[in-house]
Amino acid sequence: VGQVGWLILVLGLMLGLPFVGLASLSPALQGWFIDTRHPQRNNPFFLYAASNAGSVTGLLMYPALIEPTMGLQKQAFVWTILYGILVVLLIVCIMFRRPADGHQTDNKLHRDSEVGPGIRRKARWVVLAAVPSGLLLAVTQHIGTDVASVPLLWVVPLTLYLGTFIVAFHRAPTQVSTLLGVVAIVAAVVAAASLLSISTSVGGLAFRTLLHLLAFTVVTLALHIALSAARPSAEHLTSYYMWISVGGFIGGISVALVAPVVFDAVYEYPVLLALAAFLIGTAIRPEPLRRPATLGLVATVTLLAVNGLAFTWIPRWVSLALAGAFAVAILLHLHPVFGRMAAAVMIGLTTVSLMAPHVLQERTFFGVLRVTETASERVLAHGTTTHGTQRLDPVQRHVPTTYCSVDSGIGQLLSQRASPIRVAVVGLGTGTLAAYGHPEDTIDFFEIDGAVAAIATDPVRFSYVHDSAASVSVTTIDGRLGLQQSETLYDLIVLDAFSSDAIPVHLLTREAFQTYQTRLTPGGTIAVHVTNRFFDLAPVVGRIAESMGLRAGVAETTRSRWVGVVNPTSDLGPIGVRAAAWDLVTPKGRMWTDDYANLLGALRTGS
Structure with missing residues (x-):
């Protein structure tokens, strides 16, 4: 409720007046149309169809044409110009509205005699x-x-x-x-x-x-x-x-x-x-x-x-x-x-x-979370996207799985690092990365969904966080804000929030990476999980890294895809301890910033 209330308040303050103004245009224009001499003046409802046709046009134009070519500031400027043109057109409509006195009197008498709807x-x-x-x-x-x-x-x-x-x-x-x-x-x-x-x-x-x-x-x-x-x-x-x-x-x-x-x-x-x-x-x-x-x-x-x-x-x-x-x-x-x-x-x-069986199902501001079980593992899913699994066999419970397995890019980075290390993770999932922790390590998770945090820290559901040998903390906050507010310097920052169709763009901008860089130790690494059925985000990260004078490489297995970003002068080699497993990323497209992002351009071809 707090998140919903905050969202409504912000949208109301920013868009309330323009929205009310635009929403009232259709009834106002049709009311003016009645007072004209147009042969269809007694049936102005066709203008409502035209209004919705305009809405469809704008809806399709924005993701296909406007967003890929304009930043937010330019969009705001163009919108202001168009709003001014709209005001001029409204003035023209008012001028055409004035009918002959006899027609206006007839309309008034008809309205006065009309019985209103019950x-x-x-x-x-x-x-x-x-x-x-x-x-x-x-x-x-x-x-x-x-x-x-x-x-x-x-x-x-x-x-x-x-x-x-x-x-x-x-x-x-x-x-x-x-x-x-x-x-x-x-x-x-x-x-x-x-x-x-x-x-x-x-x-x-x-x-x-x-x-x-x-x-x-x-x-x-x-x-x-x-x-x-x-x-x-x-x-x-x-x-x-x-x-x-x-x-x-x-x-x-x-x-x-x-x-x-x-x-x-x-x-x-x-x-x-x-x-x-x-x-x-x-x-x-x-x-x-x-x-x-x-x-x-x-x-x-x-x-x-x-x-x-x-x-x-x-x-x-x-x-x-x-x-x-x-x-x-x-x-x-x-x-x-x-x-x-x-x-x-x-x-x-x-x-x-409603009687369908499930281990746990919870609905939050961010969607529906489900915990289900198979014969061998427990699964956390958000909609159709899997956010982590854990094996039920007590002997295998501590083995990292899915996107964070030992053979994955993040698995290579964590399993080969010498303790003690400090790790920040944006996106908790089931807390799988906590399984890599050693007694002197520190792992700080930043998770925006409180329900996910509750599930991952409940050892009855998933025990990675509870059983970790490292010192593990879980903070419910947006990852970028959490790192911005943190005073800790990390050896590794992990971004694991991009596996679904809803990409949190604000975590993948140049300004965001500048924030991450301020929280890294001199030889630190940023690891970005870019496994995604629909988006190819590796070139996006590569473009940002290039603009900051950093080097980006991708490690891909059949189950996961990770991009690592390091300082070229780091002693980790081209991109990590197993250099042969990492391929340098070829940057593509315009760089994403807080002002500009192009999700349509990041779609995988043929997906």
Whole structure:
């Protein structure tokens, strides 16, 4: 809660006024449009579709064009210029706004006679806006946490979300068609059923990602069409957009702030799917599908999809029963009760999924942490990224594993160093590096997630820290800030925070490395863990090292990839004690600084 509150406060102070100003533009412009002589003045809602089209354009332009070519200061300058142009355009719009006196009087009389929307109608606007907004965050978190941790994947569902607004509002209002309603509810049920598969290999990661994105798209489209159909006359558009904003805020807050406190995983996703099915079931146009072939096809696809995606640890007959019941509901009759039935089925599935076995599962500000066990080891994972393992065999418990094994780059550096040494580690994981400690060594871990620190220091979960012969400390703080505040000089600084898709860029800038250098002894080494499925970070580190007059080399095994950075005059040789195992890094691209970073440019080609 403290981290969330701090983030909201900072964003509010920095972006609050500009955000409110920009957010109010669409309703204001449409209100002005009503007072013009344009033939479409009584139906200004198409401008809302245009507004969302602009949002999509900006969303796609930023990571693809703006971020790779401009630093933050230049972005701020350009944004200021564009904001000034916007003000000029608004003045022009105000000039065109003034209608003839007779038209203005007619509009005023019409507004005075118009009865405003009631509380129930406003509540419906709020709910129809809240559920898609919550689904946007929930599906993004689910895909990123439980399916495929892919860089910039969040752009896709957000683009689809805005796209459904464009489709729903670009034309005259209409109710949700029967076909779209059926497809949306079927998609919601299939997506919910797929959540219960404990094997992420079912259909492959790409298939599962596509499944959830498609389900999210059709469900959100149906809800936004229902929202568009419920819109009032143009005279009440300001109230309409205000309540839509309230709904979007409620949906976002519920998923971002409330759900992490209530749930230990992304369980709000199937709950929101259930609510969506309920709403769609009540919004479908009363026009049943009359073609038996269509009904049979929908029922068959539903049966096969739910059965094929169902989990493996619950009896197969349960999956068949759920799919069969749903197919029968379609075959009997399409009715609002159908949506409620689908909602009940999905809530039931979610309840069952809550009983899935795991050693430990905890949700924090930074995501979902899971501790699981295999026959031979215990594993700590953040989403789909493994952050460390420990063997269960008492004889093998103290052996470093995964990215920090003895044959890895960091294993070479630590196992060949003479004691006593002082080591700083940014990123704790399971505390594997503590296994290299000797009685006179000092190892200081800096970990930003307090839950990770609690798990790694609990000897019942992982005992590397507890059993280490060295003097080990764990401080819950951002690694860069921790080193900046430290007064200790270290022989080795280890950066181990870059294995997932969410790269903490502020740890990989020239200014950050200058901070690290001030905390190194004259012959000290910086070791950077750059094992990553998507990003090639070695050239980034190499470019920074080159700019600082340092030397960088990479040691790569089948399981890990480490970059070492040393002073060229150090007696460690080109890059460490086993020089033959290290290859000099070839710097590439523009240097990352606190003002500029290009994640898209660091993506692995072909990844």
